[in-house]
Amino acid sequence: MLPVKPAIMFLLSLLVCIFMFGTWLMSSLNLDYAQSAMAELRQRQITDTFYANLDRINAHHRQMEHNTQGLARMGRLFNSLQDSPGVTEQRLRQSLQQALRDFPDSYGGSVWFADGQSERALYAYRQENRILVEPIPAAEQQLIRQWYEQLVNLKNQPDTLPDPANNWMPAYYKASIDSAVISHVVLILDPQQQPVGLAVTDWRAEDIVRTVSRVEVTPSTFSFLLDTENRNLSSLSEAENVTQAQALINGIVDLNLYEQLKPQAAPQIISTRQLASPMQQLELDLNQRDYALFFSRTQAGMLFGIGVPRAEIDAVLEPMRESNFRIVSITALILLLISALILYLVAGILRQLHNLYTDSLTDLPNRERLLVDLKKRRTAALILLNIDSFKEINDFYGHECGDHVISQLADALDEYLSSESQWQGSRLYRMPADELAIWLPGDHNEASLRPQLNDLLDFISELRITWHDQEVPVNASLGAASSAQRSSEATGEALLPGANIALELARLHKDNYVIYDERHKVRESYEQNLIWASRLKGALETGRIVPFFQPIMDIKTNRIEKFECLVRLLDEQGEPISPSQFLDLAKKVRLYRSITRCMVESSLRQFADLPYTFSLNLSCEDLLDQALSDHIIETVEHNQIGSRVIFEILESEGIENYAAVRQFIDRAKALGCRIAIDDFGTGYSNFEHLLRLDVDLIKIDGSLIQQLDTNPTAMTICKGIVQFAEELHMQTVAEFVHSPAILAKVRELGVTFAQGAAIGMPSASLITRITMPGE
Numbered sequence: 001m002l003p004v005k006p007a008i009m010f011l012l013s014l015l016v017c018i019f020m021f022g023t024w025l026m027s028s029l030n031l032d033y034a035q036s037a038m039a040e041l042r043q044r045q046i047t048d049t050f051y052a053n054l055d056r057i058n059a060h061h062r063q064m065e066h067n068t069q070g071l072a073r074m075g076r077l078f079n080s081l082q083d084s085p086g087v088t089e090q091r092l093r094q095s096l097q098q099a100l101r102d103f104p105d106s107y108g109g110s111v112w113f114a115d116g117q118s119e120r121a122l123y124a125y126r127q128e129n130r131i132l133v134e135p136i137p138a139a140e141q142q143l144i145r146q147w148y149e150q151l152v153n154l155k156n157q158p159d160t161l162p163d164p165a166n167n168w169m170p171a172y173y174k175a176s177i178d179s180a181v182i183s184h185v186v187l188i189l190d191p192q193q194q195p196v197g198l199a200v201t202d203w204r205a206e207d208i209v210r211t212v213s214r215v216e217v218t219p220s221t222f223s224f225l226l227d228t229e230n231r232n233l234s235s236l237s238e239a240e241n242v243t244q245a246q247a248l249i250n251g252i253v254d255l256n257l258y259e260q261l262k263p264q265a266a267p268q269i270i271s272t273r274q275l276a277s278p279m280q281q282l283e284l285d286l287n288q289r290d291y292a293l294f295f296s297r298t299q300a301g302m303l304f305g306i307g308v309p310r311a312e313i314d315a316v317l318e319p320m321r322e323s324n325f326r327i328v329s330i331t332a333l334i335l336l337l338i339s340a341l342i343l344y345l346v347a348g349i350l351r352q353l354h355n356l357y358t359d360s361l362t363d364l365p366n367r368e369r370l371l372v373d374l375k376k377r378r379t380a381a382l383i384l385l386n387i388d389s390f391k392e393i394n395d396f397y398g399h400e401c402g403d404h405v406i407s408q409l410a411d412a413l414d415e416y417l418s419s420e421s422q423w424q425g426s427r428l429y430r431m432p433a434d435e436l437a438i439w440l441p442g443d444h445n446e447a448s449l450r451p452q453l454n455d456l457l458d459f460i461s462e463l464r465i466t467w468h469d470q471e472v473p474v475n476a477s478l479g480a481a482s483s484a485q486r487s488s489e490a491t492g493e494a495l496l497p498g499a500n501i502a503l504e505l506a507r508l509h510k511d512n513y514v515i516y517d518e519r520h521k522v523r524e525s526y527e528q529n530l531i532w533a534s535r536l537k538g539a540l541e542t543g544r545i546v547p548f549f550q551p552i553m554d555i556k557t558n559r560i561e562k563f564e565c566l567v568r569l570l571d572e573q574g575e576p577i578s579p580s581q582f583l584d585l586a587k588k589v590r591l592y593r594s595i596t597r598c599m600v601e602s603s604l605r606q607f608a609d610l611p612y613t614f615s616l617n618l619s620c621e622d623l624l625d626q627a628l629s630d631h632i633i634e635t636v637e638h639n640q641i642g643s644r645v646i647f648e649i650l651e652s653e654g655i656e657n658y659a660a661v662r663q664f665i666d667r668a669k670a671l672g673c674r675i676a677i678d679d680f681g682t683g684y685s686n687f688e689h690l691l692r693l694d695v696d697l698i699k700i701d702g703s704l705i706q707q708l709d710t711n712p713t714a715m716t717i718c719k720g721i722v723q724f725a726e727e728l729h730m731q732t733v734a735e736f737v738h739s740p741a742i743l744a745k746v747r748e749l750g751v752t753f754a755q756g757a758a759i760g761m762p763s764a765s766l767i768t769r770i771t772m773p774g775e
Helices: 004-027 031-079 085-102 138-155 205-210 242-255 310-314 317-356 368-376 392-397 400-420 446-462 491-507 522-541 583-588 592-607 620-624 626-639 658-670 687-692 712-727 740-749
Strands: 108-113 122-127 129-134 172-174 179-188 195-202 224-228 232-234 280-286 291-296 301-310 380-386 425-430 435-441 465-467 471-474 476-482 514-515 545-554 559-569 613-618 643-651 673-681 699-700 731-734
Touching: 004 301, 004 317, 031 085, 031 195, 031 205, 031 291, 031 301, 031 310, 085 108, 085 122, 085 129, 108 138, 108 179, 122 224, 122 643, 138 179, 138 195, 179 205, 205 224, 205 740, 224 242, 232 242, 232 310, 232 613, 242 280, 242 291, 291 310, 301 310, 317 476, 368 425, 368 491, 380 392, 380 400, 380 425, 380 446, 380 491, 392 400, 400 425, 400 435, 400 446, 400 465, 446 476, 446 514, 491 514, 522 559, 522 583, 522 592, 545 592, 559 592, 583 592, 583 626, 592 613, 592 620, 592 626, 620 626, 620 643, 620 712, 626 658, 643 658, 658 673, 699 712, 712 740
Parallel strands: 476 514, 559 613, 613 643, 643 673, 673 699, 699 731
Antiparallel strands: 108 122, 108 195, 122 129, 172 179, 179 195, 224 232, 224 301, 280 291, 291 301, 380 435, 380 476, 425 435, 465 471, 545 559
8 A cells, every 4th residue: 555655746846847847838828719710719709609590581581481371272162162252252251360360470361363353352460459341453453363373373384393382472562551571472273283372370570580680799780671572671670770781781782692692402392491591691881881691591582690899700719818827827727726626635645545444453454454355356265263262351451451351462463473484474453342363375174274273273372462461362263265265156255254154163163263164154054044034124124923722621621722933934925834833033133022912912902802711922032121021011011811811931031030930930820820831841941940930730741741651750750740740739731632542531531621633723713612432
């Protein structure tokens, strides 16, 4: 790590110098380059503005064309009607009004038929908020007939390509509305595609001016639209300086921009978008003021353009010239500050990175460093060293002494590993708590590791560590894992889990060391435990820990009066799983308490409204758990059914803690509960338990009951237990009564109750009736 830090700082410093040189170089660039770039940007801005407005005008053209097509379709429909002239005129008026309502972009619309019938030559136009319909004046009908004949002639020329611009007429004055308009015309065709009339849509001059005036580039920018006769409709018509505006209009007209348009290659098929030419530029010098004109043909064959004063285009460059130096200076200063901050932060990160991979107490590489190193190498051995009785050292001498022991042991081991040839290339790591790790490169089998582990233990046992002139004994347990002991596909990272497992086994079995071997399947066992722990937790969360009920029969009456509640885990398919598969693990993963709580609560709910007595199994761990025992007592008291509850206490280690166990029994009996000793007759069986714990029932262990018909000794032991119970006025229960023969022996002994396969197996439902032989 140390050699890398200076290299990183050098490269970063070099990078800072390059940045500063680049800043100086940028400040020394010719200002013309900046002006050129800004001029190009300004030109792009003007171009974008131009095309945005051209697209808007073309969109209006397309809408007008669509509106006119709609009028033509309407005209074709009316041409086919056979109504009386009066009816035709009335219906045509209504249809024109509705069409104009549907076409808000059009000022007016006309339908004219070549048959000369005046009632079918109508013009609809807007007047304030109304739509008026009037006959088309004779003068305007004459103009429409000229358009009609022009379009018919073009249609009858088979070699002429269709040009949508031919449907747009030049601007003209329309006396009926006292305004100049540009009209779009479309032939009305009969079902045989023969011309019978003309549909006309008008675009009023005032609307045209408003449309082309929505251009914003500079304060004095103006826009214009030239029709095919080079007549100018411009935003200049609304200018305050009429004289100057008229001069500009005349100057544009005099340029005859249609002749300035560059010719384009004619396509095979002319589309509406192909009619619009790319933007072109021309300079206009008028009254000692230069203008840049940008113009292009619209899809309607007209010419749209904008004019921008050259001085206003160049004006944006002047602030650039003045601020260029300030920007460069500020940029250089910011770069300098950022560079200094980056260098400072990187130096801090490198320090933190060093601390991240280094133990502060021993200055050794730590667990994170070990994980990184394990990823780099596949063939190696890893030894974990755990200091024995380290907690006692901390408790007796204090944590400062514990730190001192670890530090001294680390120094001694580091020196030992570097001096011994058999440990050449090894590396010592500080692990969490009281562990150290030794990484040994190369392939090491069990035979080669054992001598090294023995030598290492001998060295540690001979080590003398003192604290305040008092010797502190130090011993260690070792767990080792080697790449030679692992499958070929395993990576170096798998060494650490293997060594951890080996160390746990060494501490569990009180061995000096254990070498991990995959053939022992220890890891698979751990994996299965984790899977079962997850299943247990899921079962508790989803309510799949449930009680099964085994009936207990009164020997004298042959009636079921009691049930034993036995825990079962239902798998995902609802099938019950025996407690032998999960109870021991539940204790290891600290879920046993939750299972006990679940069983108590579920059983009490089940029997709350039933007249039967039921028994619950409790271990000594349950009784010695103060929080759990309090919960059990409170639950029984809350449900008020203590008189029907029997707590079966399993004889096991811990039952000798009579004070704690008796405290629970006394509290339970105060609620009316009874106490039974489970599995009596084997294991830790002690008649003293019966006397000191105030027991009500004795459950004779099933291993004795099962042998009653074959083993006289078992018969003798059971007889003694029954007689003892009778003298103490205790009842007895025979477990594992699996056959009628065993049941007969139980009757012969005088046992009070019996349970087992001959009576009924545990079930999720309550079995309350048993048919006995002879009934």
